[in-house]
Amino acid sequence: MSVLVEHFDVFVGGFWLTFQLCVLAAIGALILGTIVAVMRISPVPPLRWIGTAYVTVFRNCPLTIVFFFAAFGLPALGSNADFLRIPGLSSIFSRLGIDLPYFRFAIIALSVYTAAFVCEAIRSGINAVPPGQAEAARAIGLTFSQNLRLVVLPQAWKSAIVPLGSVLIAMIKNSALAGFFGLTGDLSNSAQNLTSAGGEPIIPVFIGIGIGYLIMTVPFGLFLDRVERRRAVAAR
Amino acid sequence: MSQQSVLYDAPGPRAKRTTLIVSVVVGALVAVGAYFLVYRPLDEQGQFDMELWGPLVDPSNEVFAQVWKLLGQGFQATLTAAALAIVASLVVGTALAVLRVQLKATMKRRFVHNSRPAAIALRTLTLVLNGITRFCVEVFRGLPVVITIFFVASALPDLGVDLGRILWYLVIGLTLYNSVVIAEILRSGMEGLPGGQREAAEAIGLSSFATIRLILLPQAFRIMLPALISQLVVVLKDTSLGFIISYEEVLKLSQTVILNLDNPIQVYTVVAVIYILVNYALSKLAEYVQGRMSRGRKTGTLRRAKDTPPAALAADLTPPAKL
Numbered sequence: 001m002s003v004l005v006e007h008f009d010v011f012v013g014g015f016w017l018t019f020q021l022c023v024l025a026a027i028g029a030l031i032l033g034t035i036v037a038v039m040r041i042s043p044v045p046p047l048r049w050i051g052t053a054y055v056t057v058f059r060n061c062p063l064t065i066v067f068f069f070a071a072f073g074l075p076a077l078g079s080n081a082d083f084l085r086i087p088g089l090s091s092i093f094s095r096l097g098i099d100l101p102y103f104r105f106a107i108i109a110l111s112v113y114t115a116a117f118v119c120e121a122i123r124s125g126i127n128a129v130p131p132g133q134a135e136a137a138r139a140i141g142l143t144f145s146q147n148l149r150l151v152v153l154p155q156a157w158k159s160a161i162v163p164l165g166s167v168l169i170a171m172i173k174n175s176a177l178a179g180f181f182g183l184t185g186d187l188s189n190s191a192q193n194l195t196s197a198g199g200e201p202i203i204p205v206f207i208g209i210g211i212g213y214l215i216m217t218v219p220f221g222l223f224l225d226r227v228e229r230r231r232a233v234a235a236r
Numbered sequence: 237m238s239q240q241s242v243l244y245d246a247p248g249p250r251a252k253r254t255t256l257i258v259s260v261v262v263g264a265l266v267a268v269g270a271y272f273l274v275y276r277p278l279d280e281q282g283q284f285d286m287e288l289w290g291p292l293v294d295p296s297n298e299v300f301a302q303v304w305k306l307l308g309q310g311f312q313a314t315l316t317a318a319a320l321a322i323v324a325s326l327v328v329g330t331a332l333a334v335l336r337v338q339l340k341a342t343m344k345r346r347f348v349h350n351s352r353p354a355a356i357a358l359r360t361l362t363l364v365l366n367g368i369t370r371f372c373v374e375v376f377r378g379l380p381v382v383i384t385i386f387f388v389a390s391a392l393p394d395l396g397v398d399l400g401r402i403l404w405y406l407v408i409g410l411t412l413y414n415s416v417v418i419a420e421i422l423r424s425g426m427e428g429l430p431g432g433q434r435e436a437a438e439a440i441g442l443s444s445f446a447t448i449r450l451i452l453l454p455q456a457f458r459i460m461l462p463a464l465i466s467q468l469v470v471v472l473k474d475t476s477l478g479f480i481i482s483y484e485e486v487l488k489l490s491q492t493v494i495l496n497l498d499n500p501i502q503v504y505t506v507v508a509v510i511y512i513l514v515n516y517a518l519s520k521l522a523e524y525v526q527g528r529m530s531r532g533r534k535t536g537t538l539r540r541a542k543d544t545p546p547a548a549l550a551a552d553l554t555p556p557a558k559l
Contacts, residue, residue: 043244043251046259050266060469060515062476064487065508072500078277134242144244152243169378176380180480188383195390202394206387210379217378 003200004208014190015212020093021106021186022172022216028111029171030164033118040123043144051119058116063109063174067181070109071102106178110171117167125160126152162231165224172216187212283501292499292506303493310486311510317403317485318475321410322468328411329418332369333456334448336419337426339366341444376416381474385409389481402483406475414471421463425456461529465522469515476511 004011040051058066089096096104129152137151179188191209194200247255278284290297292304342362347355376384389405392398399405429452437447457464479487490503497503 041243043247044255044258044262046262046266050262056516057512060473060512060519061508062473062511064476064479065504065511068487068500068504069508072504076278076281076283076501077274131242138243138245147243173378173380176382177477180382188380188386191383191386202387202391206383206391209383210375213380213383214375214378218374221374221378 003194003204007194007198007200007208010190010194011187011208011212013185014187014209015215017183017186018172018175018188018212019216021103021110021175021178021183022168024089024093024096024107025110025114025171025175026168028107029114029118029167032111032115034122036115036119037122037126038148040119041126041148055116055119058113059120061113063113063177066113067106067109067177070105070112071181074101074105074108100182100184102178102182102184106175106181106183109181110175110178113174114167114171117170118164121163121167122156122160124163125156125158128159129155159231162224162228165220165227169217169220169224172220173213176213278501289499289502292502299497303497306489306493307486307507310484310489313403313483313489314472314475314478314485317406317410317478317483318468318472320403320407321414321475322471324407324411325414325418325467325471326464328415330422330453332373332415332419333422333426334445334453336366336369336373336423337448337452338445339369341448373416373420376412377420379413381409381413382477382480384412385477386480388412402478402481405481406478406483410471410474413474414467417470418464418467421460421467422453422456425460426452428459429455458529462522462526465525466519469518469522472515472518473511 036051036054039047040055042048042051086096133155134147134152137147142150175186176188179186179190179192183189187209191205194205195202245251290300292300339362343359343366347358350358385406386409388409389402392405392408399408426448433451433455434447437451438444442450475485476487478485479491482488486507490507493503494500
């Protein structure tokens, strides 16, 4: 158990990096997912096709392959994901600005993959809005974008919160894969370093890493359960 | 679909024209973007050369048969691991769900027929068991599968348990996670059933275990079938994580191919397409099952609704249907 005390800084650093990765990827996935969701319900057929194709591809493709494409495909396209070096952001999230691109690749792979699930969650939220709302909005002459922006989406968020939350929990867990794709120093990468290179006993390391992930996932899950239960009571 | 068309009016001539223009513009933008951002850089590096694609798509290529034999082996290994993991998770998950619902029922009992110490012992036992199962569910649901697989594969040999084949470590890791998820799916299915089901079962004198086994579980399976099938998609996708513990599944074997032919993008594209096709078929199956089940319920209520309208009125208007 002494490894937990000796390498406490490694665990805390790993937790912090994983947390940063999750926050940035969640922002990316929410933005991209909302765009795809709007595309999927738009009146323009090609946009709908693109949205549907996007969701079909990324929902059915293992995240591992998405990560491979981010790690091999993006360099082949001549991109080091430098567009993510956003001046203000990279001063907060120091890993964004460094030359090694794996943190940025991990963000891209995670957001692109999770966006497909975010899109489905938002669509389920939109489907939960009573059709009368959109009909009334149309009746008073709102256009499609006004209808979505002012009437449907604000109500859809409410019922989309629980499915969106479970998507984000899944994303936190999926972020562990980044440590196997070149990202150094996050929780899962520290696990490998401590056990294989550091020769530390496996069970205590596992407990430490596990706690790191559980700190993020379990309270979030309990919060969602609470929201869901309150919803169920309110609906009765 | 109904919700989608509710969002905008049926297009008139002007809206149709705008839609057409937007469609053309979007199509052109996508084509131009794909050409300049994807095709050109890839073409400049010669990623479209037959030298790289040939082994995968050209049957006359000399290594075509070899490559596909390797990939075939990989997919066989992937499917084996997925099938084993699914069966194991279903069995363990069902047992866990039954255990949790049973424990919840037992916690309400006071064991008045037993002697006092025995009753206290039994109640503590159920409380402790309930706590342990709850803890296990929360922990294994909250941990990344990658981490579970990684640690199963490194901790078990460390503890002196040697299973011989890497396959079993992968199956155990996947089962730990998915059985817990399946148990939660089934448990919420059982608890979501109308309370009358359980009450009726208890009223005719079934024990709480018989109630679960005969009344609750079959219905929960039926209701939760779509969710269970989508969990199969998740298992199939997660099997690809086996490459982390060097299980010889399709990704690991494609790395062998890549090592020899140096065509990562091409090989991964082909593997991704196959994965997408298989999983797409599975999710369509889930949708179909869901559609069938909701249709079954809907027509059931419709028929009842049709029977209920005043028969006299209906008889006046329409000739009696011949059955």
